Amino acid sequence: MQLLWFLLGLFVGLVLLVWRQRMAEARMKMLLRKLRADSWAEGLSFTSQLSSAIAGQERQIKELKEQLGQYRQILQSAPLAYIHVDDENQLIGCNTQASLLLDIEQPVLVQDTRPRLLLELVRSYELDQLIDQTRHTQKLCQQEWVLHSVSPDPADISERPSYPLRGYGFPLNRGEVGVFLENRQEVFILTQQRDRWTSDVAHELKTPLTSIRLVAETLKSRVDPALQGWMDRLLNEAIRLGDLVEDVLNISRLEGQKLQGLNTKVVDLPHLINVVWQSLEPLARVKHLQLTYEGPDHLLIELDESLMHRALINLMDNAVKFSPPRQVIEVRVNEEKSDDSSEKSISPHILIEIMDAGPGFLEKDLPYIFERFYRADPARSRASRDGVGGAKLPSASSSGGASSGTGLGLAIVRQIVEAHQGTVIANNHPDTGGGWLKIYLPGKLLKSLTNS
16 A cells, blocks of 8 residues: 555656656747757757857857947047937936037046936036937937037136037937037138128129229210110129129128017018019019919018018019919918928918919929029020029019029028028929919017007
8 A cells, every 4th residue: 555655656756747847848948939049959958959049149248249349439439429318318428529529527427326417517408408309209309509618617717618519319218318419610610701701702892893884884875876785785794793792792791690680670561562563563564464462461570671672572573584474473471370390480470472383493403492603504594594494593683673693582582581580491383383482480570460
């Protein structure tokens, strides 16, 4: 009887042993599948396969650490500044360029076990705003500002340099954000030198061109009638060059203005549009063109009347020049309430649309038509620029009379609109196929009828 119980216990023990071995093998197989052991090791025992898989994982970890070290080395020697903050805006890393640009002491980041708030080290509201925007939208964000370096030590009142920066923020895991910072100081200096040189040259050309024009006007009545055509050509070219110089000077004066230096006052926008059309009506009458206006009868807005008059007359003069005979030029004014992020408009905003039935813009030219001196077709003759086919070119006409064709008309429009903190966009109208110019002005410029 005792032998029977012994054999029964032995059998149960063997069963339990086999079951435990099977469970251990199943766990090892699962672990091997997770470790992805090499296929050549499948014929070996589970212990050998597990050892091989662990060795393979150690090799991968070593390779990843080497790659991570290379990436860190590249980031440290990168020409752009880089900072890394956690979900609470605490600085957890930066490279050498960021340390120099933002005046951050790297040993503090290495030795201090407690991360410090970025605002403690870099006093920049714009940088914090870029980080918050990136974390909120979970998209790549970009922003430009001027960094005025301030020492975290209140006792340090020494003068520190300022840098124009461009920041690129991109979201990371767990609410962390990485920011690349580009120092735009060199570009800013080159732009200033270019604008100063252009302005100086324009000033130097203005006086001799005025003298040439006066001499041509004086000689016109004294030369032989057979030479009158040559004198008219000389006078027209002098006027065209004078308009070019004046356009260059206007752009220089408008550069960088954000409602500073503008002679703003409350203006009735529909009335201003009507005044512009009245000055262009003689040209429109020759081609039997009509203007249709859609919008409020009165809309009071605070702006520089002379500059906005210039912008509107440039756009409407283009519409007149490039519209076929017996067509309609449409002008619409709306007070928009919604935000249209696809066109970077301001919400709320005032929208001014000018549409014609001309040939429109070439798709390849749309991104560049507001650039200075941009020509949609460099081989085009001046005659074709006066309205024969092709894509629209900027007009620099300031009086609604003759067009100088300097290639600065739309550049001046953009400068004027941006000086009022607005945006101008060019497209082709889906119905007419002609030019479709849209001006967005910020709603804060709008004035109520009762307050005026």
